[in-house]
Every structure is written in structure tokens, then in C-alpha cells.
Amino acid sequence: xxxxxxxxxxxxxxxxxxxxxxxxxxxxxxxxxxxxxxxxxxxxxxxxxxxxxxxxxxxxxxxxxxxxxxxxxxxxxxxxxxxxxxxxxxxxxxxxxxxxxxxxxxxxxxxxxxxxxxxxxxxxxxxxxxxxxxxxxxxxxxxxxxxxxxxxxxxxxxxxxxxxxxxxxxxxxxxxxxxxxxxxxxxxxxxxxxxxxxxxxxxxxxxxxxxxxxxxxxx
Amino acid sequence: xxxxxxxxxxxxxxxxxxxxxxxxxxxxxxxxxxxxxxxxxxxxxxxxxxxxxxxxxxxxxxxxxxxxxxxxxxxxxxxxxxxxxxxxxxxxxxxxxxxxxxxxxxxxxxxxxxxxxxxxxxxxxxxxxxxxxxxxxxxxxxxxxxxxxxxxxxxxxxxxxxxxxxxxxxxxxxxxxxxxxxxxxxxxxxxxxxxxxxxxxxxxxxxxxxxxxxxxxxxxxxxxxx
Numbered sequence: 001x002x003x004x005x006x007x008x009x010x011x012x013x014x015x016x017x018x019x020x021x022x023x024x025x026x027x028x029x030x031x032x033x034x035x036x037x038x039x040x041x042x043x044x045x046x047x048x049x050x051x052x053x054x055x056x057x058x059x060x061x062x063x064x065x066x067x068x069x070x071x072x073x074x075x076x077x078x079x080x081x082x083x084x085x086x087x088x089x090x091x092x093x094x095x096x097x098x099x100x101x102x103x104x105x106x107x108x109x110x111x112x113x114x115x116x117x118x119x120x121x122x123x124x125x126x127x128x129x130x131x132x133x134x135x136x137x138x139x140x141x142x143x144x145x146x147x148x149x150x151x152x153x154x155x156x157x158x159x160x161x162x163x164x165x166x167x168x169x170x171x172x173x174x175x176x177x178x179x180x181x182x183x184x185x186x187x188x189x190x191x192x193x194x195x196x197x198x199x200x201x202x203x204x205x206x207x208x209x210x211x212x213x214x215x216x217x218x219x
Numbered sequence: 220x221x222x223x224x225x226x227x228x229x230x231x232x233x234x235x236x237x238x239x240x241x242x243x244x245x246x247x248x249x250x251x252x253x254x255x256x257x258x259x260x261x262x263x264x265x266x267x268x269x270x271x272x273x274x275x276x277x278x279x280x281x282x283x284x285x286x287x288x289x290x291x292x293x294x295x296x297x298x299x300x301x302x303x304x305x306x307x308x309x310x311x312x313x314x315x316x317x318x319x320x321x322x323x324x325x326x327x328x329x330x331x332x333x334x335x336x337x338x339x340x341x342x343x344x345x346x347x348x349x350x351x352x353x354x355x356x357x358x359x360x361x362x363x364x365x366x367x368x369x370x371x372x373x374x375x376x377x378x379x380x381x382x383x384x385x386x387x388x389x390x391x392x393x394x395x396x397x398x399x400x401x402x403x404x405x406x407x408x409x410x411x412x413x414x415x416x417x418x419x420x421x422x423x424x425x426x427x428x429x430x431x432x433x434x435x436x437x438x439x440x441x442x443x444x445x
Contacts, residue, residue: 026278026315027301028294052315079356090354099355102277103319103362110316122365123323126396128347129357142396171312172278173295178314206314 002165004194004215008038011188011216015039015153018071020048022109022149022180023061024156027053030173032157032190034218036060039155045069050109050149052102052176054078054086065089074149076102101129104146106179112148113182113211120145154184158207161189163197165209174206181211188214226439227420232405238373240265242331242403245371250328251275253363256300258373259331273309275327277359279318282310299359319359322366330367332360334374334402336389339435341399341411343372344391357394364395376404376432383433385409385416406432410440417441 005011012035015021021039025031040063047070054073055062064070066085073095078086089095100108101123111119120143124130134145156177158167167189169177181187194217233241235258243265246252253275254260263285266272274283276298283298284305292303313321321327334345346360347353364370374384385402401419402409407429408419417440421429430437 027297029278029297029301030295077356077358079354083354087354091352097355099357101357101361102315102359103323103366106315106319107323121323123362125365126342127361127393129361169312171293171295171306172276172280172297174312174314175279176315179316 002209002212002215006216008034008190008216008218009041011035011190011214012038012042012153012155014186015042015044015047017044018046019044019152020050020150022050022151022154022156022176022184024154024175024177024180025051026172026175027056029171030157030169030175030177031060032155033060035155035157035188035190035216036064040064040067040069046071048072048074050074050105050151050180052076052105053080054083054097056080057082058085062086065095068094070095072096072098074098074100074105076100076105099129105149106176108146108149109176109183110179112150113179116148118145118147149183151180151184152186154180154187156180156187156189158189158191160193160195160200161191161212161215162195162200162209165189165212165215166200166205167191167207167209167212168200168204169206178207181207186213187211188216190216190218192218226418226426226442228425229420229422232423234405236261236264238403238405241408242371242373243267246270246272246329248272251281251326253277253322253327253330253367255330255332255360255363257333259333260300262331262373275318275321276304277318277322277362279313279315280306280310281321282307284310319362319366322359322362325366325368327367329369329371330363331371331373332363334372334384334399335391336384336386337372337374337399337402337411338386338389339411339416340413341397342389343370343394343399344389345372346394347392349392360394364398369400370395370398372399372402374402374404376406385433385435387435409437
């Protein structure tokens, strides 16, 4: 069921200790900073977080990691010039890392939303990231079996929502939003604008409202 | 005719900008191309409008334009290196799963990547030094290596210590197996594949001098007609 909530704290209130949380964004584009701040304030811990990166600088996901609230990161690119909070936790062995090639990460998320039990992909075949995984030769190419990534909650950012939760995004801020919205049991979206039902051209809707549970407008 | 005279040899090793210019010239008109982070990005400076090249960025865009400056900087419009860029007429946006389907599905003609090592049979190592304390970060490197029809590598031939980065077998962790088709270096252009390493042209050295530096057997590539 879709609800429109008044505050980001209400929007993230379903996140419990031990939840798996998908967080949209690639770099700063599409990162739901306000929702991440609310997650910080709500106190939930032992989280498994799915994001492309593992926090940058001293904001958002980086702070969640710094405060020891993230038990495990599932991501493709944790190490950056400003990922010092993740780096410190990793070297102290206080955070678990599941490193996934970026396209496999995206497809595993997509698979979860699409009800797919897994898939074979050439990406990663013959590398250390395929160690211990089932492999097959398909159409003459080595391929690796990858499983879906499900989540309890997804926190994403879109540009606009209409009254039934249809979403449109803006430029490369779209990134993981549509697939995370489908993969999570409960999808929370922060938007810049809410328009009346009928206010979005159905031909241009990117995420249909069926995937969306909670919408909050962020100034 | 000796082997050495059957390939083009020019006087000086190439600088990184000259190398980028050479790669740009070798990209066929109408190609869909992904340029990796770092040195490969320089290639875009030398693509000519008449080549009609469409650039893909894996964070979800085709038709990427040059880096954004001044008022054109938009936090929602960045490339895979998280640098603000611009959109060209005809650009399109898509989500991450579609973007990597474009790659994995073999729809990109060429990707250009940096490398630590390339093996004689085109194995690529470019994501991880394997050092015990290094935090591994792969990003889209494995997807790019696996997906594009042609994988071009741009790198210096030698490490700072003087070791060849073209090797019999990679000692760094692999990014992809048998995926590299061409290696552009300051000293030569190499063609890699199941049949071993061929040299298309050299810069500032002969094929014999190049062979002294590279620990795998080199042969001259068949001359290209025209």
C-alpha cells in the first residue's frame, strides 16, 4: 500500500536492527541524503547495506559506517579517495564486505525484483570474484552463477511522484533507483515534487507506482 | 624483407596525449564506445565530429558530451568517474541494469581501459594489486572487459621499475580472461589474441629492440592493405 508521509523519520520507521537496506545513488547523483540522515537518527544497527559504493566523505552512508551501524556492505567500489570511514572499519575488521562487479550487482538486484532465482553471466568468470561459485560453459563462454539480492527496505531518490506513486527521475541520478524499488519489500522514495495523479505522462513513467510504498517530499 | 621493416616505425615514443590521439583515430566511424576512468578519458578530446562516435557511461547514459564547466555543471549529470559532464542531442538515460545489459549484451563496439598487466592471450589485470592490505574495488571493470566487442588497453609498456606490463601470464588478480584485443603503449601497438602477440607499429624502437623488453614472443602483424 502506498502512503505519503510528512517526514523522513516517519518514512524510515520500518527499518529495524538487522535489516537489509538498499540505498540508491552513484556518487552523489541520486543519493537520498535526507533519508540516510533519518536512518542515522532512527538508531537501527547491524544493517546490511547495498549501494554501489561504501560512503564518501563525512556524510550520508559514510557516517552510518563510521558509527558502526553497518554490519555488512554489498557494493562494487568501496575504495575511493574519500572513503576513509569504510577504510578504517575494513582494516579494523569491523565490517564485512561482499564485493560484486557493478553489472552483476545491478543484475542481481534486478533479478530479485523480477522473481528470478539466479542467472549465469560471463562477468567475473576466471577471476577471484567467481571463486566458489558454480560455473558453466554456455555458448562457448565461461559463465558464473549469480543469485538475487533481496532487501527489506530500499531508500531511493526520484525527481517527481504522482498520486499513485509513479516516478520519474532526473538524468544520471536514475542509476539504481528503478531496480532497487522493485527488489525491496518496502520502498521509500524521497522526491522533489509531488504532482496530482494524471500529472505524469504514462509514456514517460520510469518506475510504476506498484513498486513504491512510501513517499516523502524533500525540499 | 626482414620482419622489422614490415611494420611502421616512428622516431619517438608516444606521450599520453599522442597515444590518446592514436586510439581516437583507430575508432571506426559510428561506433558506440565506453572510455574507462583515467587515461582512456583523454581519447574523447581527439574524437572528431565526423566520426559520429556515441559515448556510453556505465552509470546510465548514451550520448555523453564533454566535461561540464561553469553554469553547465549539474550534480545529476555525471560520468562513471563522478565528473560532471554534458549531454549531446540524441542522448538517453537508463537505469543501471539496462546500462550493464548494453555492455554485457555485446552492444558496445569498443571499450578503452587502463591496465596493470595484459597477458599474451589477452587476459587483463587492472582492478586489484592483490596486496594483502589493499581494499578491493572492482566497479564496472569486469563488466567492461567481458562485454565490449573490442577491448583496447592504453598503458605505458613498462612499470616504473622497467618491467614489461605485457606478460606471459598475469601475476595480478585477473579482471577478465582472453578479453583484450589491442594494447596501445608508448613504445608500440600490440594485437593480442589466442594466437599470441603481434606488433602493429613501434615508436622509437625496432621490433628487435622491443622484443628485448617484452618477455613473450612478438611477431609483426600482417600489413593492413591500403
